[in-house]
Amino acid sequence: xxxxxxxxxxxxxxxxxxxxxxxxxxxxxxxxxxxxxxxxxxxxxxxxxxxxxxxxxxxxxxxxxxxxxxxxxxxxxxxxxxxxxxxxxxxxxxxxxxxxxxxxxxxxxxxxxxxxxxxxxxxxxxxxxxxxxxxxxxxxxxxxxxxxxxxxxxxxxxxxxxxxxxxxxxxxxxxxx
Numbered sequence: 001x002x003x004x005x006x007x008x009x010x011x012x013x014x015x016x017x018x019x020x021x022x023x024x025x026x027x028x029x030x031x032x033x034x035x036x037x038x039x040x041x042x043x044x045x046x047x048x049x050x051x052x053x054x055x056x057x058x059x060x061x062x063x064x065x066x067x068x069x070x071x072x073x074x075x076x077x078x079x080x081x082x083x084x085x086x087x088x089x090x091x092x093x094x095x096x097x098x099x100x101x102x103x104x105x106x107x108x109x110x111x112x113x114x115x116x117x118x119x120x121x122x123x124x125x126x127x128x129x130x131x132x133x134x135x136x137x138x139x140x141x142x143x144x145x146x147x148x149x150x151x152x153x154x155x156x157x158x159x160x161x162x163x164x165x166x167x168x169x170x171x172x173x174x175x176x177x
Contacts, residue, residue, distance in 0.1 A: 023127055026150050033157035034115055037067065040164045040176055046104050053167040060171070061107055062096040063164055068111035069095050070156050073136065074149050075118040079125075081135030118153075122146060 015028030041049060041060050049061040058066075069088065076082040088094040098107055127147030130140065137143040144152075165176040 022147075026127070026147065026154065027122065030150060030154050030157065033154065033161055036161050036176075037064065037157065037164065040161065040168050043174070044168075044171065048171050049104055050098060050100075051171075053170050056163070056167055056170075058096050058167075059098065060164060060167055061098050061104060063160055063167070064111050065098055065107050066095050067156070067160060068107075068114045070153070071111075071114040071118045074153055075121050076114075076135075078136040079131045079146055079149050080121050081132035081137070083135070086136065122150060 014032040015025055019025055019028060041064065044060060050059050052059050052062070069086075072084060073086045076084050077086040098104075125146050127145060127150070129146045131137050131143040131146070131149065133140060133143055168174050168176065
């Protein structure tokens with residue numbers, strides 16, 4: 001027989017219930033969603049990772065690849081104004097499609113490398129720090145703060161991880177948290 005705590009799901013996922021600092025909440029939930037992405041693809045075969053899920057039209061691995069590009073665009077090209085390729089040649093189609101010749105590990109490692117760079121860029125910067133100009137943002141008036149950029153990333157992850165929940169259920173019937 002299950003105890004009451006085993007029957008009732010946790011009230012909140014992500015940062016602890018006592019966390020109230022906005023920076024800690026924002027970074028904590030972003031970290032949680034990045035981990036959720038990886039949890040939701042765990043256990044899929046290479047074929048399942050790569051096959052477009054109908055009627056969605058994209059593969060789970062394609063979504064991971066897309067989120068790697070999102071991290072790069074918003075944090076490296078956006079916040080840090082690094083001189084990096086912001087979009088793959090071929091546009092949206094190339095961003096979401098994984099060529100057969102590109103190994104799955106290369107896509108996953110590329111995504112994790114972008115996440116590590118994003119985390120390093122945000123580690124010591126205050127949420128109120130504006131993005132540097134010269135990359136994605138040409139003028140100080142266009143440049144959002146780190147907090148705004150991180151919030152954008154959070155909503156991207158919330159939306160896409162929810163979509164991945166549906167894709168996973170369509171692929172093998174597994175439902176998420």
